Amino acid sequence: MGETKKRSTQQREAVARALEGAGGFRSAQDLFDALRNDGAKISLTTVYRTLQYLADEGSVDVLRSKEGEAIFRRCASSEHHHHLVCRECGAAVEIESAEVEDWAERVAERHGFTSVDHLAELYGVCRKCAN
Amino acid sequence: MGETKKRSTQQREAVARALEGAGGFRSAQDLFDALRNDGAKISLTTVYRTLQYLADEGSVDVLRSKEGEAIFRRCASSEHHHHLVCRECGAAVEIESAEVEDWAERVAERHGFTSVDHLAELYGVCRKCAN
DNA sequence: TCGCAGTTGAAAATCATTTGCATCTAGCCT
DNA sequence: AGGCTAGATGCAAATGATTTTCAACTGCGA
Numbered sequence: 478m479g480e481t482k483k484r485s486t487q488q489r490e491a492v493a494r495a496l497e498g499a500g501g502f503r504s505a506q507d508l509f510d511a512l513r514n515d516g517a518k519i520s521l522t523t524v525y526r527t528l529q530y531l532a533d534e535g536s537v538d539v540l541r542s543k544e545g546e547a548i549f550r551r552c553a554s555s556e557h558h559h560h561l562v563c564r565e566c567g568a569a570v571e572i573e574s575a576e577v578e579d580w581a582e583r584v585a586e587r588h589g590f591t592s593v594d595h596l597a598e599l600y601g602v603c604r605k606c607a608n
Numbered sequence: 609m610g611e612t613k614k615r616s617t618q619q620r621e622a623v624a625r626a627l628e629g630a631g632g633f634r635s636a637q638d639l640f641d642a643l644r645n646d647g648a649k650i651s652l653t654t655v656y657r658t659l660q661y662l663a664d665e666g667s668v669d670v671l672r673s674k675e676g677e678a679i680f681r682r683c684a685s686s687e688h689h690h691h692l693v694c695r696e697c698g699a700a701v702e703i704e705s706a707e708v709e710d711w712a713e714r715v716a717e718r719h720g721f722t723s724v725d726h727l728a729e730l731y732g733v734c735r736k737c738a739n
Numbered sequence: 740t741c742g743c744a745g746t747t748g749a750a751a752a753t754c755a756t757t758t759g760c761a762t763c764t765a766g767c768c769t
Numbered sequence: 770a771g772g773c774t775a776g777a778t779g780c781a782a783a784t785g786a787t788t789t790t791c792a793a794c795t796g797c798g799a
Contacts, residue, residue, distance in 0.1 A: 481775080481776070482775075482776070483776085483777095484764085484765055484766080484775090484776060484777065485765080485766095486764080486765075486776090486777065486778085488777085488778075489777090504755090505755080505756080506755080519778085519779090520778065520779045520780075521756095521779095522756090522757085522758090522778075522779060522780080523777080523778060523779075525755090525756060525757075526757090526777085526778085529756095529757095541672045541676055544754095544755095545672055545676045545677075545678060545755085545786085545787090546676075546754090546755070547676065547755080547756085561715060561716060561719055561721055563721065570719050572715055574711065574715070576707075576711055577708070577711060577728075580705065580707055580708060580711075581730050584692060584703055584705070585692060585730055585732050588692055588701050588734075589734065589735035590692055590694065590730070590732035590733060590734055590735070591732055591733050591738050592732050592733045593730055593731065593732035594730070594731045594732065595728065595729065595730045595731065596727070596728070596729050596731070597708075597726065597727065597728040597729075598726065598727050598728075599712050599715060599716055599721070599724055599725070599726045600724065600725045600726065600727070601716050601721035601722055601723050601724035601725065602721060602722050602723045603719075603720065603721055604720035604721070607720075607722050612744080612745065613744075613745070614745080615744090615745060615746070615795085615796055615797080616796080617745095617746065617747085617795080617796075619746085619747075620746090635786090636786085636787080637786085650747090650748090651747070651748045651749075652748090652787095653747075653748060653749080653787090653788085653789090654746080654747060654748075656786090656787060656788075657746085657747085657788090660787095660788095676755085676756090676786085677785090677786070678786085678787085
């Protein structure tokens with residue numbers, strides 16, 4: 478009930494491919510531009526719709542840029558993880574860290590908070606962009 | 609040079625007071641509503657302008673809610689710190705943790721990233737809201 | 740008290756994102 | 770191979786948050 482069947486269309490595949498090729502976090506607009514440059518026949522609306530769908534399915538991670546824009550990335554693991562993002566080129570490395578998980582748990586408990594969740598992202602300049 | 613002198617006006621003071629009284633993260637709209645309820649004579653535009661100014665001055669911290677809305681908080685320390693935010697009432701506790709700083713530094717270095725900066729926020733439900 | 744740079748508010752302008760709707764199309768059925 | 774229909778797409782209009790425009794207003798130093 479409630480679930481609608483999903484179809485495989487060329488625009489969905491194009492978005493998936495673009496996301497794959499990007500390697501880092503990209504905004505819907507960025508992906509749209511890249512797709513258009515590759516000659517893909519797709520609308521910005523569909524890029525948004527596809528990204529939202531992929532995010533719901535958990536196959537992409539969503540973050541917010543400083544300006545509040547949503548940025549998306551195809552992630553290898555669907556487990557909870559963090560990122561080390563290059564602020565120049567958007568390239569990102571997935572990070573896992575029991576350390577942070579423990580810290581979050583501990584701090585929350587100490588302050589009487591429950592149902593704790595957390596967000597932790599690192600921003601820097603990658604070797605390539607550092608010149 | 610280029611800096612413009614700042615004046616002390618009743619609407620700026622009202623925003624500062626509202627922020628002070630809030631105790632947690634609030635959106636511009638929230639603050640505006642609260643101010644209006646208190647009978648303050650102020651426009652939403654001015655709330656935004658004042659918050660932006662305070663954020664630039666470093667006297668308030670800005671975060672983004674999941675929906676991408678900007679939320680602001682008057683912070684005690686102007687040092688780098690994190691927050692433990694109640695997702696029910698917005699109440700927040702300031703957290704300091706050399707642990708996280710070290711982790712960020714270490715991870716970045718391992719991956720060849722430089723000029724590292726990080727964002728780490730914890731979300732949960734505070735004792736009061738847990739009932 | 741004057742003058743004016745800084746400030747304010749209402750409305751218009753932006754920007755990212757979503758939605759309405761009429762038109763397509765993937766893919767199962769025959 | 771042709772049809773049928775739920776799902777998908779695109780454009781344009783709608784939303785919502787935030788910013789800008791600009792004319793009117795007000796601290797505050799002279």
